[in-house]
Amino acid sequence: MPGQPDDDKSSSLGQPTSTVTRRRWLQTASVGFTSAILAVAGVSADETSPISEGRSRSAVVGGNQSQNEESEDETDDNDSSDGSDNLTLGGGEDYENIVDADDADYIVSGQDELAGALIDAGSGEIVFIDPDVSFEMGNTSLDIPEGVTVASNRGEDGSDGALIETTRGNEPGELFTMHAESRITGIRMRGPWPEGPNGSTNSNAVTAVSEGIEIDNCEIGQFSYAGVNLNNGEAHVHHNHIYEINQSGLGYGVTMSTGRPLIEYNFFDYNRHSIASTGSHEGYVCQYNHFGPNATDIVIDIHEPAGRNSEVHNNIVEANEQIGGDYTPLPALQVRGVPDDVYEITENWFFNQQEPLDSPAGSWTNESIIQPTETAWRNVEFSDNYYGESADVDYDDIIPGYDGSWS
Numbered sequence: 001m002p003g004q005p006d007d008d009k010s011s012s013l014g015q016p017t018s019t020v021t022r023r024r025w026l027q028t029a030s031v032g033f034t035s036a037i038l039a040v041a042g043v044s045a046d047e048t049s050p051i052s053e054g055r056s057r058s059a060v061v062g063g064n065q066s067q068n069e070e071s072e073d074e075t076d077d078n079d080s081s082d083g084s085d086n087l088t089l090g091g092g093e094d095y096e097n098i099v100d101a102d103d104a105d106y107i108v109s110g111q112d113e114l115a116g117a118l119i120d121a122g123s124g125e126i127v128f129i130d131p132d133v134s135f136e137m138g139n140t141s142l143d144i145p146e147g148v149t150v151a152s153n154r155g156e157d158g159s160d161g162a163l164i165e166t167t168r169g170n171e172p173g174e175l176f177t178m179h180a181e182s183r184i185t186g187i188r189m190r191g192p193w194p195e196g197p198n199g200s201t202n203s204n205a206v207t208a209v210s211e212g213i214e215i216d217n218c219e220i221g222q223f224s225y226a227g228v229n230l231n232n233g234e235a236h237v238h239h240n241h242i243y244e245i246n247q248s249g250l251g252y253g254v255t256m257s258t259g260r261p262l263i264e265y266n267f268f269d270y271n272r273h274s275i276a277s278t279g280s281h282e283g284y285v286c287q288y289n290h291f292g293p294n295a296t297d298i299v300i301d302i303h304e305p306a307g308r309n310s311e312v313h314n315n316i317v318e319a320n321e322q323i324g325g326d327y328t329p330l331p332a333l334q335v336r337g338v339p340d341d342v343y344e345i346t347e348n349w350f351f352n353q354q355e356p357l358d359s360p361a362g363s364w365t366n367e368s369i370i371q372p373t374e375t376a377w378r379n380v381e382f383s384d385n386y387y388g389e390s391a392d393v394d395y396d397d398i399i400p401g402y403d404g405s406w407s
Contacts, residue, residue, distance in 0.1 A: 087401045089290055090267035091186075091217035091239035092155040098186055098217065099151035104128035110135050114150075115142055123147025129187060131156075134163035141172035144182040146210070154186040154217050161186045161219070168192040171203040174229065180210035184218060191223035191245075196270065197296040197324040199224030199247030208235050211259075215240065227271075230256035237263045244270045246296040246323075252276040260284060260309070267406045270294035270323070279303040279337055283310035288399050290406050293351075295319035295330060304337030304373065313346045314398050317368075320351045320389070329354055329366045336371075338378040345369060345382040349398045353388030 088095040101107060105125040106117035110133065117127040123145070129152045144150055154161030164175060164187060175189055189205040201224040206215060211233035220227040221243040228237055229252075242253040251272030254263055260282035268274035269292030277284060279302050291299050299317050302310065317332040332350040335343050352368040362375040368387055371380050386393045395404035 087265070087399075088155075088239060089265045089288070089399065089402055090241045090406060091219075092241070093158070095155045095217050095239060098153050098156045099126060099128065099149065100153065100156070101128050101130075104151070109133045111137055111140060115140070118142055118144060118148065118150070121145060121148045123181070125149070126151055128152065129162035129164075131159045131162050131186075134165065136165050136167060137172060137175055138166075139170050139172045141174050141177060143177045144179060144184070146179045147181045149183040149185065150176070150187065151183075152186040152188075154188065154219065156186075161188050161217075163188040163190060165190045166192055166203065166223075171201050171224070173202065174204040174207040176206050178206060178208045178210070178213050178215075180233070181212040182210075183214040183216070185214070186217045188219040189223075189227075190219075190221055193222045193224050193247070194244055196244060196246040197248055197251070197272065199245075199251065201225070201247075202250070204229045207231055208233065214238075219243075221245065225250050226252040226255045228254045230254065230259065230261055232258050234259045235261040237261060238265050240266045242266055242268050242271065242274070243292075246270060246272040248272075248296075251296065256284060257281055262287075264288045266290075268292065268299075269406075270296070271299075272297045273299065273301040275300045277302040277307060277310075279306045281307055283307035283339070283343070285310070286312045287314050288402075289315045290399070290402070290404075291315065291317040291319060291332075292406060293318040293320075294323055296323045296325065297327070298331045298334045300333040302335055302337075302343070306335050306337035306339040306343060306379075308340040310339065310343045311346075312344070313348060315348045316395065316398055316404075317348065318351045318389075327364075327366075329368075331364075331366065331370045332368045334364075334370045334372060335380050336373050338374065339380070341379065343380045345380070345385065347384045347398065349386040349391060349393055351389040353391075355387050356382060 106127045108114045108117050109130040121127055124147050126149045131152045152162035153159050193199040203224045204226045205220045205223050207229040209232045213235040215237045216239050219241045223245050224247045227242045227245050237254055245251050245253055253268045253271040253274035255276040257278040258281045262285045264287045266289045274291055275286055299319050319330055321328045322330045329352045332352055350368040354367040356367050356369040359376050360371040360374050364372045369382055395402050
């Protein structure tokens, strides 16, 4: 089974060879971002989340929601950060928080200009990449300083946003290393490993090394090791499309080793583990995401010792067959080890129709939820989930306001 995520990463800073355009500061980016991140990352495990009328609920630990149970009317409070006002799952068109070029301090159109702007930029400033350009980074990795935003305008007036690529045999450890309070938004980042399963390097799109990180409205795909590698602190990863990251033994959409990141309103597809964790930290909140039909291994994962407290709720997980292997039906979620407090799994729709066993088998089996290291459920709670593609549920029952448009 999968190996432990590798979190020992380093980066190098490219040097500029040309000047950049500097614009007058018009608007401070991400006002109140730090307080917002602390608030959403600390969502309590016993707070409730949206549930549509007509859904039935079970109150017992380890309870299941079958596709034929009778239902009762009930509506819960909304514990999401911003999704009800900015639903655009996966980002792009209609995303509300797009950075405009008029708000930028620097506008760049190539690698050298970008490197120079990031050396000069200070906290609160925006480096904007011309959306009409695409360029290769070679083996250059750039640092995003504390409080700096790197942006393009994916989704604005049909724009795809700037495209930054790498090529095989010349990949950096990561395109960007993000420092405290920094943000990446509206950019396409593409590695050299399409489809798959494939990949033979340890390259990432983004590595975060401090607190208050935000990654939103980006398209991230085809890297060998990870799309988003969270090495330190808290982070908010939301409204992204993260795809085709599936090297054998590695291949993570979002992987982490510290903090309790909030991961929401993303569309994931064709990754090995779309969510992965070393398990040696607090845990994670994974909510209101759509995981597509393609996967090369179990979609949502946490390694031993399984963290302290994690929440997985209101997600749609379609993948039911393993691409490049014979692990079918494919579990949607696995908890390896025993969490210190609880790993809570509620109000999700798993297309794998096999409900969790009364007690786990102590091995890798084929149910939608497994705890393969144990022979009794230990600090894993599940309730109000739907099982099977034909379950009596709609997309917007799971993610309110969502029509399943990525399907």
